Amino acid sequence: MNKKILKRFDSLRLEGEKARSNVIRPGSTIIQVGSATCENAAGAREIREEFRKHIASSGRADIVLHDVGCTGRCSLEPIVGILRPGERPVKYQQVSREGVHRIFTDHVLHGQPVAELILDGTQKSGSRYEILFCRGERCGNLAARGLQARLRERLEQRGVGADVVAVQGVNFADMCVGESKFQGGHFLVRPGNHLYRVASDADLERFIDEHLLADRPVQELIVQEQPIGQNFFELYGDISFFNRQSRIALRNSGIIDPTSLPEYLNAGGFHSLARVLAAGDPDGVIAELSASKLRGRGGGGFPTGSKWQMARKEPGGEKYIICNADEGDPGAFMDRSMLEGDPFSVVEGMIIGGFAIGASRGFFYVRAEYPLAIERIENALAACRKHGLLGEDILGSGFSFDLEIRLGAGAFVCGEETALIHSIEGERGQPRIRPPYPSQSGLWGKPTVINNVETFANVPVILEHGAEWFRHIGSDKSGGTKVFALAGKVNHTGLVEVPIGTTLREIIMEIGGGCPKGKRFKAVQTGGPAGGCIPATHADLAVDYDTLTAMGTIMGSGGMIVMDEDDCMVDIAKFFMKFSADESCGKCTPCREGSKRMLEILERITAGEGREDDIAKLERLGLLMKRTSLCGLGRAAANPVLSTLRHYREEYAAHITEHRCPAKRCAALVRYSILADKCVGCTACARNCPANCIAGAAKKPHAIDPERCIKCGRCFRVCRFGAVERN
Amino acid sequence: METIQLEIDGKKVEAERGTTLLQAARKAGIEIPTLCHDDRLAPFGACRLCLVEIDRGGRKRLVASCAYEVEDGLVVKTVTEKIVKIRRMIVELLLAEATTGPLEVLAEKYGLKGSRFKGDEPACFLCGLCVRYCAEVKKKDITCFIGRGIGREVAFPSDLARSACPLCRECLPLCPSGAWYSLYLKGYEGMPEEAGPRPGA
Numbered sequence A: 001m002n003k004k005i006l007k008r009f010d011s012l013r014l015e016g017e018k019a020r021s022n023v024i025r026p027g028s029t030i031i032q033v034g035s036a037t038c039e040n041a042a043g044a045r046e047i048r049e050e051f052r053k054h055i056a057s058s059g060r061a062d063i064v065l066h067d068v069g070c071t072g073r074c075s076l077e078p079i080v081g082i083l084r085p086g087e088r089p090v091k092y093q094q095v096s097r098e099g100v101h102r103i104f105t106d107h108v109l110h111g112q113p114v115a116e117l118i119l120d121g122t123q124k125s126g127s128r129y130e131i132l133f134c135r136g137e138r139c140g141n142l143a144a145r146g147l148q149a150r151l152r153e154r155l156e157q158r159g160v161g162a163d164v165v166a167v168q169g170v171n172f173a174d175m176c177v178g179e180s181k182f183q184g185g186h187f188l189v190r191p192g193n194h195l196y197r198v199a200s201d202a203d204l205e206r207f208i209d210e211h212l213l214a215d216r217p218v219q220e221l222i223v224q225e226q227p228i229g230q231n232f233f234e235l236y237g238d239i240s241f242f243n244r245q246s247r248i249a250l251r252n253s254g255i256i257d258p259t260s261l262p263e264y265l266n267a268g269g270f271h272s273l274a275r276v277l278a279a280g281d282p283d284g285v286i287a288e289l290s291a292s293k294l295r296g297r298g299g300g301g302f303p304t305g306s307k308w309q310m311a312r313k314e315p316g317g318e319k320y321i322i323c324n325a326d327e328g329d330p331g332a333f334m335d336r337s338m339l340e341g342d343p344f345s346v347v348e349g350m351i352i353g354g355f356a357i358g359a360s361r362g363f364f365y366v367r368a369e370y371p372l373a374i375e376r377i378e379n380a381l382a383a384c385r386k387h388g389l390l391g392e393d394i395l396g397s398g399f400s401f402d403l404e405i406r407l408g409a410g411a412f413v414c415g416e417e418t419a420l421i422h423s424i425e426g427e428r429g430q431p432r433i434r435p436p437y438p439s440q441s442g443l444w445g446k447p448t449v450i451n452n453v454e455t456f457a458n459v460p461v462i463l464e465h466g467a468e469w470f471r472h473i474g475s476d477k478s479g480g481t482k483v484f485a486l487a488g489k490v491n492h493t494g495l496v497e498v499p500i501g502t503t504l505r506e507i508i509m510e511i512g513g514g515c516p517k518g519k520r521f522k523a524v525q526t527g528g529p530a531g532g533c534i535p536a537t538h539a540d541l542a543v544d545y546d547t548l549t550a551m552g553t554i555m556g557s558g559g560m561i562v563m564d565e566d567d568c569m570v571d572i573a574k575f576f577m578k579f580s581a582d583e584s585c586g587k588c589t590p591c592r593e594g595s596k597r598m599l600e601i602l603e604r605i606t607a608g609e610g611r612e613d614d615i616a617k618l619e620r621l622g623l624l625m626k627r628t629s630l631c632g633l634g635r636a637a638a639n640p641v642l643s644t645l646r647h648y649r650e651e652y653a654a655h656i657t658e659h660r661c662p663a664k665r666c667a668a669l670v671r672y673s674i675l676a677d678k679c680v681g682c683t684a685c686a687r688n689c690p691a692n693c694i695a696g697a698a699k700k701p702h703a704i705d706p707e708r709c710i711k712c713g714r715c716f717r718v719c720r721f722g723a724v725e726r727n
Numbered sequence B: 001m002e003t004i005q006l007e008i009d010g011k012k013v014e015a016e017r018g019t020t021l022l023q024a025a026r027k028a029g030i031e032i033p034t035l036c037h038d039d040r041l042a043p044f045g046a047c048r049l050c051l052v053e054i055d056r057g058g059r060k061r062l063v064a065s066c067a068y069e070v071e072d073g074l075v076v077k078t079v080t081e082k083i084v085k086i087r088r089m090i091v092e093l094l095l096a097e098a099t100t101g102p103l104e105v106l107a108e109k110y111g112l113k114g115s116r117f118k119g120d121e122p123a124c125f126l127c128g129l130c131v132r133y134c135a136e137v138k139k140k141d142i143t144c145f146i147g148r149g150i151g152r153e154v155a156f157p158s159d160l161a162r163s164a165c166p167l168c169r170e171c172l173p174l175c176p177s178g179a180w181y182s183l184y185l186k187g188y189e190g191m192p193e194e195a196g197p198r199p200g201a
């Protein structure tokens, strides 16, 4: 252990602390405003400016405006957080200029939260105490679960009501390791942030008697550790959307200023790097990663430890590390969000990777469409260089490493690792045959490790808290959490980070809040255009790499598109096949020609011109693509079709043989007509019809001319008497 | 050079380490169909006709023989029912776009009646020989791929050709489809007088 390195790190951290407390003095009220691309698009810039003006005119030096990344509540941005000293954090949603004024005068200045604007309407009742009970499900510590129920029971028996305490289950995600493993349940009590470890009913009684009823915290039951989730709960507030999540890869996103190295240091950043360098044992790092069962988060799910090991044992001086931030899946934005919200974590993971495999150079391969992410990475790299965390002789360890940014060429296939390498080399971004794998012969023919953004972001915390901790969070076969981008027909769209092994139901119905307008949840597409559909009947599937593969889909980079009863599965399959056909690089026959033919068939089926043998043809072509394509794009492109054929064959058949679209989605297969006995002649449909094909006098039944109807469905939506029929 | 033993279609075959399955098979007199392979060029693996089945300790896998390096003790099958089916489908897919030269031969071999000629011009099936020869052997990078997916094409940009093409014309006889000739001529239109007579004139 090289003490000099740790000392250098300590002085860096102290420096950071000083710098930070100059900006945020103790006792300040903090106003957090999101500053990611999505937040800015929702108007966060104007909101920040408005707060700045309010602060200036109040003349108060103890009110600080704090830029943070995005937490992933897309549909409710811009989000503003208010942290008054000694009070619980409050988050506001969809804040407007007018909202700024009210939040500032009522809450910031006078301590009165603005109830109507609070995120998810989750303002807590006026309980004196609040208990966040770690649900302890992931670690297998079921005792914790029983304890929570028993605590609730006891509170009820003792007549301790909601005015005194509110209890809720959350995921702390790291309280069940090492010595404390299986020793009991953990909960956090606020105010005061006391973390309790309780093992028996007697402990619960004592806690109720002394802490809740007599306001004397029970010192013997309080532990000193700080759960990784605590920072998030303290700074962000506990919102139902987040309580069921485990923020590990996204541990800092949305709560620290992504442009500030001092804040990252203050959140524990670069401690892992310092320790790794001080220990000087690359094999140890790799062994820890292998033991953690971290698998690649970019698609393939390859064990990260093994990948690093392969590159490490390759002979030769020069090796490279690449961070794949190409993120081409439509609807995916976890990598962008992470780079915008917490770039230093990814940088730290990459430096550790460089040390582990013996590389001295690394690259960020980022989509050119992500200017803010690029700016944040540039800023992070500059700050790291300035403070000796990048460049020559990092922290005095003798290890030298630097990072550069390369911009993506904008094609989906450039995210494939060999195409990505070609693109960095300045060649056309098209895949090549593997083997050799990049870890043997990659960038400029040298051993190269390519990992996804999220994979790197996990590395520092694994080394900080240990492989065992990480492994326990996930499933048997893969450790940790996965970030998903929830989209489609779901109430709470946004980023969700949950332990691997969480069920689809929990992600979609509980965290996501189910489908809007009370519609029935029908299916979910995981893995983006390379994945497949899983029907709602399998909602209890525990999401893991292998369980998804067994269902004919993939984890991919974590896209989750939710579909409800109004979605036609053939139409969905067509949408994804169109994407793949457009994005195929065209190099190999099965992908280029196969996707074209499959798309043709899907187009004719949805147009009502399907032929009897089309289903068999789709299956044959799909299997051909899957088995024989050169790269992952072509191999996976048929998944949406093959999986919907597997679960919704009857929908295909209905289109082909009955010329009927069961979801009434495919325009060519639906007909609109007006039921004369229900029509009151209000003329609403006729006035709204863009084709002017509805005739009828006022107060007389109307009729649609089917020849001219363009099937836009407007009449169906505007008729208030249910007189327009769709079938 | 280290010599390796492997089995191809039941035959014991010797090959040098670092060579490919395709080379080893051809040396042993076993024919594997290819459209995009050329011994002078790096393996491309695009047409997918050369897929063979390898068996390593019971785990069977399809690999492109043009690129897969020989391994000691590997058991390779170049013709199985599955492989024939795959090749047939690949040829069928290509036939829908073009029916020239080697494709016609393959169509016959796999019993496909595909003589549905599309237009008068021979259609390119994107084997990439012209592009790769120009880049790898002549180090010129003039001929190139443009577009992607089904829009992928080869091109001979006349401005580049004018300034950099040494007019070796070695690419012309390479093209198995015959499409390259007309593409080349198009690029040649813009050539100055000194470029000499039109090829083929």
Ligand SMILES: Cc1cc2nc3c(=O)[nH]c(=O)nc-3n(C[C@H](O)[C@H](O)[C@H](O)COP(=O)(O)O)c2cc1C
Pocket (backbone or CB within 6 Å): A295, A296, A297, A298, A299, A300, A301, A302, A324, A325, A326, A327, A328, A329, A412, A413, A414, A415, A416, A417, A418, A450, A451, A452, A453, A455, A557, A631, A632, A633
């Ligand atoms: C068509 C295609 C697109 C891909 N796009 C991405 C991408 O955008 N980001 C990514 O991390 N991996 C992507 N991958 C996976 C990469 O090839 C590679 O497996 C991954 O970056 C490895 O990192 P990991 O082990 O950390 O997952 C893609 C793969 C294919 C076949």
Ligand code: SF4
Pocket (backbone or CB within 6 Å): A413, A430, A431, A583, A584, A585, A586, A587, A588, A589, A591, A592, A629, A630, A631, A632, A633, A634, A635
């Ligand atoms: S599978 Fe598709 S994207 Fe991949 S090399 Fe073949 S044509 Fe290109």
Ligand code: SF4
Pocket (backbone or CB within 6 Å): A672, A685, A688, A689, A690, A691, A692, A693, A694, A704, A708, A709, A710, A711, A712, A713, A714, A715, A716
């Ligand atoms: S579906 Fe659209 S075009 Fe047809 S009748 Fe109704 S409003 Fe008019």
Ligand code: SF4
Pocket (backbone or CB within 6 Å): B123, B124, B125, B126, B127, B128, B129, B130, B131, B154, B174, B175, B176, B177, B178, B179, B180, B183
């Ligand atoms: S023009 Fe000829 S040589 Fe060039 S890619 Fe097309 S078929 Fe191959």
